[in-house]
Amino acid sequence: MKRRNKFFYWSFWGIALLALPLWYLSYPETTVKHQVKPFWVYGSQLLALTGYALFAVAILLSVRSRFIEHRLGGLDKVYQLHHSIAKAAFYLLLLHPVFLALRWIPQNMEKVSWYLFPVHRRLEIDLGSWAWWGLIVVMLFTLVFKITYHRWKLLHRLTGIIFLLATLHIFILLSGETGNKLLMAYLILLAVMGLGAYLYKEFAFPFLARQFKGQVTKVDRLNDRVMEIEIEVTDSVFSFVPGQFYFFRFSYPGQTNEYHPYTICSTPGSNPIRIMVKSLGNYTHNLYKTLAAGAKVNMEGPYGAFCYRNSPPKQVWIAGGVGIAPFISWMRELRNNPWPELNTDLYYCVNTLAEATHIAEFEQLQQAQVANFRLHVVTADADGFLNPRSIPDIESKTIFFCGPKAMRKAFLADFHRMKLREENLHYEDFDFS
Numbered sequence: 001m002k003r004r005n006k007f008f009y010w011s012f013w014g015i016a017l018l019a020l021p022l023w024y025l026s027y028p029e030t031t032v033k034h035q036v037k038p039f040w041v042y043g044s045q046l047l048a049l050t051g052y053a054l055f056a057v058a059i060l061l062s063v064r065s066r067f068i069e070h071r072l073g074g075l076d077k078v079y080q081l082h083h084s085i086a087k088a089a090f091y092l093l094l095l096h097p098v099f100l101a102l103r104w105i106p107q108n109m110e111k112v113s114w115y116l117f118p119v120h121r122r123l124e125i126d127l128g129s130w131a132w133w134g135l136i137v138v139m140l141f142t143l144v145f146k147i148t149y150h151r152w153k154l155l156h157r158l159t160g161i162i163f164l165l166a167t168l169h170i171f172i173l174l175s176g177e178t179g180n181k182l183l184m185a186y187l188i189l190l191a192v193m194g195l196g197a198y199l200y201k202e203f204a205f206p207f208l209a210r211q212f213k214g215q216v217t218k219v220d221r222l223n224d225r226v227m228e229i230e231i232e233v234t235d236s237v238f239s240f241v242p243g244q245f246y247f248f249r250f251s252y253p254g255q256t257n258e259y260h261p262y263t264i265c266s267t268p269g270s271n272p273i274r275i276m277v278k279s280l281g282n283y284t285h286n287l288y289k290t291l292a293a294g295a296k297v298n299m300e301g302p303y304g305a306f307c308y309r310n311s312p313p314k315q316v317w318i319a320g321g322v323g324i325a326p327f328i329s330w331m332r333e334l335r336n337n338p339w340p341e342l343n344t345d346l347y348y349c350v351n352t353l354a355e356a357t358h359i360a361e362f363e364q365l366q367q368a369q370v371a372n373f374r375l376h377v378v379t380a381d382a383d384g385f386l387n388p389r390s391i392p393d394i395e396s397k398t399i400f401f402c403g404p405k406a407m408r409k410a411f412l413a414d415f416h417r418m419k420l421r422e423e424n425l426h427y428e429d430f431d432f433s
Helices: 006-017 019-026 038-061 066-072 075-102 109-116 123-143 149-156 159-174 181-208 282-290 321-336 359-367 405-417
Strands: 211-221 226-233 245-251 260-263 273-278 296-303 314-320 343-350 372-379 398-402 425-427
Touching: 006 019, 006 038, 006 066, 006 075, 019 038, 019 181, 038 075, 038 159, 038 181, 066 075, 075 109, 075 123, 109 123, 123 149, 123 159, 149 282, 159 181, 226 296, 260 273, 260 321, 273 282, 273 321, 314 321, 314 405, 321 343, 321 359, 321 398, 343 359, 359 372, 398 405, 405 425
Parallel strands: 314 343, 314 398, 343 372, 398 425
Antiparallel strands: 211 226, 211 296, 226 273, 245 260, 245 296
């Protein structure tokens, strides 16, 4: 599995923090009540510049750039960073007008409203207020209130307009206010980066992304929540590495028009391909109930760097629930492309034995001579939860794990307490809350 380039990772934070020294070189001079409460004015300026820079970086990270993905160790790691930077931008920008408004409490509450609502006498201030309230609405429905994914996706597309309003707010305010050419050049680059990334994602990406078409040929409902979908791909250049995923959109009457990521469970070069889907939310619940053979499929990808072949042969695989999907792909690939040196234990964690799928296939791999492979099915109702300390010689092995958020967080905490080497821990995470 490709490791994250730490310098590249921290450079995204560094781009935003560059606002601090550049602001200090300008040390803005303004008549806005500095003599009384300069802390609130200077503080608001620092919050605005750093928040704006983080906002631009967050938009850049949302474009599914393969250049960025390869250096951060997978698209899930890119989205994790995007989520963290976007939240930091929101909290900083949230405080920006609050700091300005606090200067006037309690002596002039009318002026307080000027900075919190679009009722200022200057248009450039009102542009900032509209951007501020727009950002609050988007983030409230991201962090607090839960709405259906396709509605959230539509709302999220407003971030480009919000960024444009924030850009106009900053540049109109700073026109003629600062002689620091470095700061202005920096802000111009941020504006070009943020707006350019947004326009690319909205208008160019749908045409430039690697997209493929297919049709559902079979639906196997493996239990009351999980199904395996067989898809005949009509494009001959469709490819992937075992463990990678595509974004899938299923088109048929009654289903919403949205893409979701699913790991390919098949071997490279096979057609039809298979994916596993678990009924977890509104979209997948409806998909589980209504999907049938004949539905049209659009696919975009592949993405991900969850690959066992690039690591030493002594490994531990841990799967939770539908997180078994990449390991199914690895298992099927091993049958066709043996790795005799591989020495691995798969711990398949489920609530009950009835939830476990593909057990027969894993047992066949265990009996074959293509690898030193051992299957352990851990059921919560009979065995309790898997204790990683009970895994023999885990300290010297490379660990791959995939599963629900609670399980993943618990294992990561255990691994860190056990002081396992970070470079030996590999996982995928599409849960960003």
